[in-house]
Amino acid sequence: MSYVAPVREMLFTMKEIGGLDAVLAQPGHEEVTPDLVETILEEAGKFAAEVLAPLNQPGDRQGNRWDAGAVHTADGFKEAYASFCETGWNGMPASVDFGGQGMPTLLSTAVLEMWKSANMAFSLCQMLTLGAVEAIVHHGSEALKARYLPPMVEGRWTGTMNLTEPQAGSDLAALRAKAVREGDHYRISGTKIFITWGEHDMAENIVHLVLARLPDAPPGVKGISLFLVPKYLVGDDGRLGDRNDLTCASIEHKMGIRASATAVMSFGEGPGAIGYLLGEENQGLACMFTMMNHARLNVGLEGVAISERAYQQARGYALERVQGRTLVGDATIAGHPDVRRMLMDMKARTEAQRALAYFAAGWMDRAHGHPEAGPRRQAQSLVDLLIPVVKGWCTEGAQLVTATGVQVHGGMGFIEETGAAQHQRDARITTIYEGTTGIQANDLIGRKLARDGGTAMKGLLAQMRADANAVGHESDALLVDLHASLQRGVQALDEATDGLLGQAPREAAAAAVPYLWLAGTVIGGWLLTRAAVAATAQLDSGSDGEDFLAAKRVTALHFALHVMPHAAAWRDGVLRGAASTLGLTADQL
């Protein structure tokens, strides 16, 4: 099933939810006109549909081939990547200082969504490279920046993130990789696992960012440093020199994203891999944190993107397949009320996820680029609160949406040729990497909620309650339903927030994930309500696209009637659930 970028929906969400006008009015985006935004989305949509999407299923089937340390990517990937870089897509979100186009995060988010919908495995290479670029921009010396950033932005060199070790996954304190000082550089050794695009044949060089420990480092996370460790050493003239002392020991056999090699990397089997410090010694975790919001937004976005792709696939099948006597007019299975229910569920969840992700992206732009410090700080505190919800809730939602996508296909969904199963398999990693849902939820209730006594969340709740109680829509029965549903949702989140703030750490930790689901559901429903109000205003003013705008209203209603009512159930689980969650001994499990 082909992919068509939902440009209209993206533009609507960028404008009405993401605050596109406000973002473009900020200094530095003078040349980014609304017309340019639309042109970029359309061109990116073409590239995604024509070049990346056709490689998605063949890439899954063929996977990567490891051969004596080299990794051969699936047919067509090398050429697609070359074309991706040539046309400038790779560096688009990066700063103009190093060859990028400095586009707002809100716009690059929409474009990234397209790459991820079209070919999630492929998209990871750029995502990791841009993450490494961000780290080097913030923490690299001028010399490192000058030497590494231009080819990385261009895409001739790619980047990776080497965090995990067999005994150190979510717990980076357990990390053992070693770094030893040697003149102006360090010698790195150790084994890293789960390194996405850790080795491949699409680029001239691979720039590994590696977390490791100095011999005299303090224990735990306060003793971790971040190093830049290139596959090939780079001369002063920027030319590639000797191979560094690192190899790809093997690649994993995974449930999904099979076209992206997940490498076991071995550093320093010889004299030690040469690495260069980023940031200060023992400040590696802080360096990682500067990238974290973008990285987590982008993985949350994968939830949106794979949900969109699964929805398009299911909708396409449902509108073609004829089976049985239908009740809703259509001759195809889309005329069966339960198939319609599944499609509406997928559509409503996908649009709520997108609204949440773009909302956060728009506030990231303001946190970064608003001309005044006060609004920047306020925006940043909202972003910090939202990020774990974006990452956790959009990816958890993608599990449901992609599973439902398989279900719409009936027996054909279980057959790999159909393509629906791949979306579910690909989506499976998104609740795990870049911090599991549990990690996101602990971040939400700890650093983002308890640390400020709930101030940021209470501010958001006040904003949502004001919207829920807004007057002026009483003659519109659908909007009345939306607002009533939102009021109940906000109430549930408010009560759960108060309850959580009063709980002991272990009770709160037991409630963290249900609280995250609750928060995502209420914020998602709020933003869909905003979208429906905006669509109503556009309909009233006679805007183009009546079908699209009317659908926005009904889609919001679907979320309000079918998803939002679960908010009360999660509240109950948050308030009282620890009694059973923590009620058994390990032996009783």
Next chain:
Amino acid sequence: MSYVAPVREMLFTMKEIGGLDAVLAQPGHEEVTPDLVETILEEAGKFAAEVLAPLNQPGDRQGNRWDAGAVHTADGFKEAYASFCETGWNGMPASVDFGGQGMPTLLSTAVLEMWKSANMAFSLCQMLTLGAVEAIVHHGSEALKARYLPPMVEGRWTGTMNLTEPQAGSDLAALRAKAVREGDHYRISGTKIFITWGEHDMAENIVHLVLARLPDAPPGVKGISLFLVPKYLVGDDGRLGDRNDLTCASIEHKMGIRASATAVMSFGEGPGAIGYLLGEENQGLACMFTMMNHARLNVGLEGVAISERAYQQARGYALERVQGRTLVGDATIAGHPDVRRMLMDMKARTEAQRALAYFAAGWMDRAHGHPEAGPRRQAQSLVDLLIPVVKGWCTEGAQLVTATGVQVHGGMGFIEETGAAQHQRDARITTIYEGTTGIQANDLIGRKLARDGGTAMKGLLAQMRADANAVGHESDALLVDLHASLQRGVQALDEATDGLLGQAPREAAAAAVPYLWLAGTVIGGWLLTRAAVAATAQLDSGSDGEDFLAAKRVTALHFALHVMPHAAAWRDGVLRGAASTLGLTADQL
């Protein structure tokens, strides 16, 4: 990760929920003592753990090999199947008249659960064979019974079910396979797809049951007949003769259950495959219906079984893996409150599913074997009501449980070597085959609810309400919580039932699946409450196994606090949800 049959839990559920004592007191089970039941479970558990479970992952990896119409099963399957038949497990549930042991359905259900937990792909071969045996017992001539049943019960020959065609999946009315009369037999031609164990190398013969249409048959489902079509023709002396005119054209590349070949079967490329009528001409669908309750119970049981296996795998990992500073005492990740939450969710859902499946199985035994006609009829009407809930709810629950199982493993869950991903992939088919969840839900609200004006459901609701309002537990805070939760659940199901009965067909069809989830949740929570009450009584009387019994109580509480509260949300969706579900035109999707 190895599998250990949960014999204690099974026995408890058979006795306290399935009504084992009442079942064994029925005529015909005089020799089945409680001791024998326990011995059978223990022996089956050993076979499952020692022979079948070790082949599960290798079978998934290797899959089947198709070669010019022959299908070669994965290494070890042939030998395991031979041993399975030799030890008498294959025919255990079948009638003693044809070489089986005539065990009650309640007992064979527990044993089948073990085969399915240990190796779901393997278990399907026996399941299909027993289904075919049941059809032949009910609808075959004496000659066909005498010739086919003994070797099928023994397992030397296996059985299949040939229903689906490319254009006829859920809608059997669209079926095109042809049957032409020729003396005492028929000539069958046509293509059938999705034929589980349709071709393989483990048995001497394969007995296909095939739905086809006579030339003068009425259109639609009233013109379908059922035929027995053997791979090798069978002489009067029972010896195998010529190959019949049927071939396996190809096998599918599937998301899961990869060790079981899913065949495309081609009948009658030559003179037509020789087939023998089962039942009457044009009564094929009615013949299928006689098998349907068992078949659907058994697929519902797959939900239980794969949930159990995923739970054991996740528990095992969580109790071994050390990562991070924990809050609940254990040094392993089981000491993280959110990991504990995931394990409790898996455990509570799995036990609720098992309670529901065994409850239905126990009533099937009474519908079949109660000495009086009145109780038989009453039992049958309860079974008819329950079956779509067992099939739909246990398999939908397995999607959640197996996905959570992957999540507990973090990054390792996404790596196929770990084994957790296979359980999720294997579980994926269970909500689809033997009637999708949508088909089950339509059966529930149509044939099982609307047709009798809700009488059977109201009877069940009265029983549940009586339990929820039972007095005598007021000094036990946990039981008070359970009963309060159950009261709210019963109220929600009652209101949804009334609402649904008043809805127009398309609105009701739009609400059918949420209604099924609601019904499963409330009935499941009810049965766990019963289990907790029974466990409390056993604790009070000083029975063995205090840990197990105390855990039963806490597990029921977990369901009551975390799952049951969603009942109200589904009720809301049932009562008002069609407005959005059916609110868009196909163009607006």
